[in-house]
Amino acid sequence: MTDGLRLRAPELRGRRWLNTGGVDLDLAALRGRVVVLDFWTFCCVNCLHVLDELRPLDQEFADSLVIVGVHSPKFEHEGRPEAVEAAVERYAVHHPVLDDPELVTWDAYTARAWPTLVVIDPEGYIVGQMSGEGHAHGLATLVRELIAEHSAKGTLRQGDSPYVAADEQATALRFPGKVAQLADGSFVVSDTAHHEVVHLEADLVTERARYGGEGVFNEPQGVLVLPPEAVDRLGYDLLVADTVNHRIASIRLSDGRIRTEAGTGEQLRERSGSGPALKQALSSPWDLAWWIDRAVIAMAGTHQLWALHLAADPADSTVAVLAGTSAEGLRDGVADEAWLAQPSGLATSRDGKRVWIADSETSALRSIELTDNGFELTTHVGEGLFDFGFVDGARADARMQHPLGVAEAADGAVLVADTYNGAVRRFDPATGLLSTVLTDLAEPSDLLPLDDGTVVVVESAAHRVDRRRLPASATAGGDRGSVRRAATDVSPGTLELQVNFAPPTGQKLDDRYGDPTMLMVSSTPEALLRAGAGRAEGLARALEIDPTVGDGVLHISVRAAACDASGPDGEVPEHAACHLYQQDWGIPVRVVDGGDDRLELDLRGV
Numbered sequence: 001m002t003d004g005l006r007l008r009a010p011e012l013r014g015r016r017w018l019n020t021g022g023v024d025l026d027l028a029a030l031r032g033r034v035v036v037l038d039f040w041t042f043c044c045v046n047c048l049h050v051l052d053e054l055r056p057l058d059q060e061f062a063d064s065l066v067i068v069g070v071h072s073p074k075f076e077h078e079g080r081p082e083a084v085e086a087a088v089e090r091y092a093v094h095h096p097v098l099d100d101p102e103l104v105t106w107d108a109y110t111a112r113a114w115p116t117l118v119v120i121d122p123e124g125y126i127v128g129q130m131s132g133e134g135h136a137h138g139l140a141t142l143v144r145e146l147i148a149e150h151s152a153k154g155t156l157r158q159g160d161s162p163y164v165a166a167d168e169q170a171t172a173l174r175f176p177g178k179v180a181q182l183a184d185g186s187f188v189v190s191d192t193a194h195h196e197v198v199h200l201e202a203d204l205v206t207e208r209a210r211y212g213g214e215g216v217f218n219e220p221q222g223v224l225v226l227p228p229e230a231v232d233r234l235g236y237d238l239l240v241a242d243t244v245n246h247r248i249a250s251i252r253l254s255d256g257r258i259r260t261e262a263g264t265g266e267q268l269r270e271r272s273g274s275g276p277a278l279k280q281a282l283s284s285p286w287d288l289a290w291w292i293d294r295a296v297i298a299m300a301g302t303h304q305l306w307a308l309h310l311a312a313d314p315a316d317s318t319v320a321v322l323a324g325t326s327a328e329g330l331r332d333g334v335a336d337e338a339w340l341a342q343p344s345g346l347a348t349s350r351d352g353k354r355v356w357i358a359d360s361e362t363s364a365l366r367s368i369e370l371t372d373n374g375f376e377l378t379t380h381v382g383e384g385l386f387d388f389g390f391v392d393g394a395r396a397d398a399r400m401q402h403p404l405g406v407a408e409a410a411d412g413a414v415l416v417a418d419t420y421n422g423a424v425r426r427f428d429p430a431t432g433l434l435s436t437v438l439t440d441l442a443e444p445s446d447l448l449p450l451d452d453g454t455v456v457v458v459e460s461a462a463h464r465v466d467r468r469r470l471p472a473s474a475t476a477g478g479d480r481g482s483v484r485r486a487a488t489d490v491s492p493g494t495l496e497l498q499v500n501f502a503p504p505t506g507q508k509l510d511d512r513y514g515d516p517t518m519l520m521v522s523s524t525p526e527a528l529l530r531a532g533a534g535r536a537e538g539l540a541r542a543l544e545i546d547p548t549v550g551d552g553v554l555h556i557s558v559r560a561a562a563c564d565a566s567g568p569d570g571e572v573p574e575h576a577a578c579h580l581y582q583q584d585w586g587i588p589v590r591v592v593d594g595g596d597d598r599l600e601l602d603l604r605g606v
Contacts, residue, residue: 009035009120010108012068014100015081018088021164025068025096027124032157034065034146035120036139039111041074042087043361043402043420045284045300045342046133046584047115049267051091052244053136057143058095063158064147069097072106074114074485075388075402077420086443086461088166090175090193095163103485112601113585119143122150122157130604132583134269138504138604145505171463172207173198177221178287178405178446179458179465180238183228187448187456188238189465190220197223197240197251204456204465211251216258218244222287222346224295234312239295241285248277248285248297248308261314262297269580271302271326277317282306289346291355292370296322298343298357303328305335305343305357305368323368323377328584329524329555330362330384335375340366341385345405345417345446356414358403363388365406365416365427365434380414380427381434384524385586386553389479390421390436398434400425405446405458415455417444424457424470437470487588489595492547496598497521497532499539500605503562507579510572516561521554528552528589539603547591556585558603 009027017024027035038054040047058067071087073079078087079101088097100106109118109129117135119128119142128142150156174193181187185202191210195217199208212220222241231237236252239261247263262277263285273280283301290296297306297319304324311317323335324343331339343366345358354369357377364382368375381398389399403425405417414427415437424438424447438455442462449455454467499519503509510516515537523529532543539558563578565571583603 007126009118009124009126010105012037012070012098013104013108014070014098015102016099018085018097018099019093019163019166020096023162023164025098025162027120029162030066030068030120031124032122032155033159034061034122034143034150034156036065036067036143037070037105037109037118037120038067039070039072039106039109039114039116039118041072041078041114042084042091043074043078043342044114045286048091048244049133049284049301050115050117050135051093053133054139055094057136057140060140061143061147062161064156065143066161067095069093069095070100070105071097072100072103072111072114075420077401077422083443083461085166086175089168092193094165095161107486112587113583119146121146122155128605129602131585131602132581134579134581135604137579138507138581141504141506173463173465175460175463176445176458176465177460178223178241179448179456180223180225181448181450181456182225182237187465188223188225189458190223190240192219192221192460195219197238199253200465204467209253209256211256211258212240217242217249221344222285222298224288224290227290230290230310234310239288241288241297243284243286243300246282246284246301248282248288248295259314261310261317262308262319268302269582271304271582272321274320275318276315277308277310277319278314280319282319286342286344287346289348289355291348291352296346296348296355298346299324300342300344300360302326303340303342303361305340305346305355323375327520327522327555327557328361328385328586329522330359330364330379330382332366332377332379334373335368335377338377340377345403347407347414349408350410350412356406356408358406358416360402360404360419361385363400363402365400365403365414380429380432381416384553386485386588388420390418390423391479392433392435394432394434400434405444407447407449407455409449409455410451415447415449417447417457419443419445419460424455424468438468485588487551487590488599489592490545490589490599491593491595491597492545492591494597495532495543495545497541497543497556498598498600499556499558499603500600501539501558501560501581501603502605504604506564506566507562508565508570508572510561510563510576510578512572518557518559520557523555524553525549528554545589545591549591551588551590554585554587554589554599556587556601558583558601560603
């Protein structure tokens, strides 16, 4: 916070509380404890990263710290009570969660991005606010300081957590993610919440084998059956996107051997990379497809596609970015300049010319293909980060809602698992029309058309994989929708952008080799910004808003590197440990006379 001003934390208000055994919490009940509010939504991969970062803090400070998740939905489906309950179980959220579908608490704390973290001291005052991921070290430092300060003041109250575990249900599969078919007609399914890959017979019920388990896989998603020539060369049958372990693993079906083929087990922070596959960190790989002579990875955590070239000896395998700058959004064109937004489903076309992409955060169907100009991305359905719905028709009208799976049928049509609409959609590349073929599904996350005209559908929230026959005619979809976040009113002309960043105690911005910060700004539509777009060092910039363009979205990405300052005079020593802080914002803006002429965002404000 600024200028030593102490701000009293607003009350926590929403529809209901989860993980409390039916007890409603308020700030009075939490007084005397350090509280961290985690504003999250379950579609957001960065929010899932933060859940993982918070777990060690929850354990270390169990008697003094209370983490409260404030679920603030982006998509319409995420506001449904049953969907929130499923997400809390799916992602193993083991702290109290306030269900805030109308964004009441979100607005009270002026949150602007998923995820946002707010720290409240034992006396009920806000002492820190930060956006994005990578804050675990700084949070731990701040919590220790608050515990020491309020222990000395006598205002710290220690005790048991208000968390009460919900009853668990036993099912054969738990939140399955992806499915693939083997040459003998059997199937492999990622049993995500059980942390396993399951080999099923052709009936999709009888189990042949299970691979992995907790401690081996961690929420696996994509499963890829390798082509015969690759199996002969590499000596294994499957690749698995081991999502939370940030790696690509292989499975040899003959003896069940599981081996890492790419990734270090650490989450990628730099959002770029290439080189030896076993030395390169990855970030939430979500799906896989075989294209040309290598595996394409949907790198959801960095909004990119990567390519993995596999060698018989994993030490000789390599990875490289195939598409995406790491900016989150929808921009077509040459692959290394294009934008994606949490790509989560991949499928190679039957003619091998392209890979279809379910680009979940833009609710889009996209593709990548090799042209005379190199690799290029094209959008077939979808408009942007804040546009979604359930509408059939041509691209100008068609809408989906956070699709996670895609596949090409024998007739050349593209089937999409339209996850948050609970539907299977059919896109005809020849006409450019989107239609609806199956509805009333429970969060379908993948699908696989079979030669007999049926389609295997993974209904993740129903914990099953089922075979469906597509109807002869399509049904009609529903309505358009948009993200319910309030737009920020800004004045035409100059808008001063300031990103606040205060390094944690014991760290400082490392300027030994130049400015350690970077700010990248763009807009949708592009013409909204007359000046100020682009990438440059620094945390402040003057933007020039064009009043003739109307409403739009400012896309802001920031990065700051702070290093441990352990020298005798508080300087950064030569080989100090450094920490990268970064966040992407999509800020809807409305250009009006009398609007704000200054936009402040907190990367880490204390």
